[in-house]
Every structure is written in C-alpha cells, then in structure tokens.
Amino acid sequence: MKKFLIFIFTMFGLMLGMLAMIYNEYIRAYEAAHHRSSFPEPKENLLVPVSTRAYAKAKSWSEKSPLSKQQIKxxxxxxxxxxxxxxQSAVNKLNIDWKEQAVLRAKSYQKFHYSKEKLVGQLVDVDLFTPEEADYAIEKVHFDWKEEAVKEAESSANGGNISKERLLEILVENRKFTQEEAEYAIEHAQVDWLN
Known part of the structure; x- marks a missing residue:
C-alpha cells in the first residue's frame, strides 16, 4: 500500500510539472505573438556597405591582438x-606598421622561451608574418637567447629524471637552440641532474 501511494504522488507531481511547463510555454508564445511589431525593424549593420563592415572588423581584430596582415585577411x-x-581591401586600408605588429607578437611569446629559430618559425608559419617582418621582430626584441635556453632547460627538466646529454639533445634538436646556447643552458640551469 505504501509503494502504491508513493507511486500515485509521484505521478501526480510529474503531471503538475508537465502542466506547468505547458502553461509557461503557452504564455511565452502568447506574449511573443502580441508584443511583436508589425514591421521588421531594419538591421543597422545591413545598411552599411560590406567594405566598411569588413574594415571595421579588421580594425577591431588588429586592436585586440598583434596580428599579421595575412592572419587578419x-x-x-x-x-x-x-x-x-x-x-584584401579592408586589410590594405588599415594604417598599421606590420613589422611593429611582429615585434609585439614576438614579445608576447617570450614566456614560452623559444629559440631564435623556433620564434621565427612561429611568426612565419603560424602567425603568417612575412619572413622580413619576422626577421625585423627578432632583431628588435633583444632577447638573450642563452638565457632563454637556460629557462627552457629548467622548464624541460622540471620533472627531473633527465640527463645532461638528453637535455642537450632536446634543446638542440627539438627546441632549435644553437649548440653554444644549449651548452650554456646545461652549465647554468638550476636542475638536479640524473647523472
């Protein structure tokens, strides 16, 4: 008998819930139908020429983050x-020094401790700056590549259990530091070595 009463009350509760949902949906539909204007309101965006909208969008993106010309396009x-x-027209109208954009983008990558070669690759292959813009950025950022190698070595060896030889190999082959930068990093990194 107890189970039967629980079943009845449960069913009654479910029915009340469904009725409340149906009533709520009816009220929403009624209000939407009666509060609608008889003429669609024009969208301001559609009245603006396409080229102006594209330029505004390009300008907005360029102000949020240092992007290359090709990336914005x-x-x-x-x-x-x-x-x-x-x-292309919108991007051409932007009054931007793309070389300076590359410098700003390069500076934003300093926290990743890229080697010079890796940073150029990132700027050209991923961020789509021209090789000239990337070279200009590398010249202007004045990173100490040996210190970047030290930081990368410490970061890579953070988990421990790595030998000096293995870390040297990682820095040169994978991270693209020069042999000299990698050897400097091995000497100066604050790491508990395996060997």
Whole structure:
C-alpha cells in the first residue's frame, strides 16, 4: 500500500510539472505573438556597405591582438565570410606598421622561451608574418637567447629524471637552440641532474 501511494504522488507531481511547463510555454508564445511589431525593424549593420563592415572588423581584430596582415585577411574570409577582394581591401586600408605588429607578437611569446629559430618559425608559419617582418621582430626584441635556453632547460627538466646529454639533445634538436646556447643552458640551469 505504501509503494502504491508513493507511486500515485509521484505521478501526480510529474503531471503538475508537465502542466506547468505547458502553461509557461503557452504564455511565452502568447506574449511573443502580441508584443511583436508589425514591421521588421531594419538591421543597422545591413545598411552599411560590406567594405566598411569588413574594415571595421579588421580594425577591431588588429586592436585586440598583434596580428599579421595575412592572419587578419584569413579571419575576414573565414569567420567574417567576406570575399577575398573585400578582405584584401579592408586589410590594405588599415594604417598599421606590420613589422611593429611582429615585434609585439614576438614579445608576447617570450614566456614560452623559444629559440631564435623556433620564434621565427612561429611568426612565419603560424602567425603568417612575412619572413622580413619576422626577421625585423627578432632583431628588435633583444632577447638573450642563452638565457632563454637556460629557462627552457629548467622548464624541460622540471620533472627531473633527465640527463645532461638528453637535455642537450632536446634543446638542440627539438627546441632549435644553437649548440653554444644549449651548452650554456646545461652549465647554468638550476636542475638536479640524473647523472
């Protein structure tokens, strides 16, 4: 008998819940139908020429983060769904020193302790700066590549259980530090060595 009463009360509660949901949906539909204006309101964005919208979007992206010319153009075509021509025109209108953008982007990567070669690769291959812009950035950032190698060595060896030889190999082959930078890092890194 107790189970039967629990079942009845449970069913009654479920029915009340469903009725409340149906009533709520009815009220929402009623209000939406009666508070709607009879004419669709024009979207302000649609009245602005496509090229102006593309330029505004490009300018907005360029102000948020140091991006390359090609990266902004790609964003416009992919995410903004603008044509190649419109995207290129919008990017060309931007009054930006792309070399300085590359410098700012390079500085933002200092926390990752890239080698000179890895940083150039990041700027050119991932961030789509031209090789000239990347070279300019490398020249202007004035990173101490030996100290970057030390920080990378300490970061890579943080878990321990690594020999000097293995870390030297990682720094040169994977992280693309020069042999001299890697040897300096091995000498100066604060690491508990395996050997």
């Amino acid at each position: 790609n964003y416009l075509t992919k995410y903004g769904r603008y044509s190649e021509y419109t995207s």
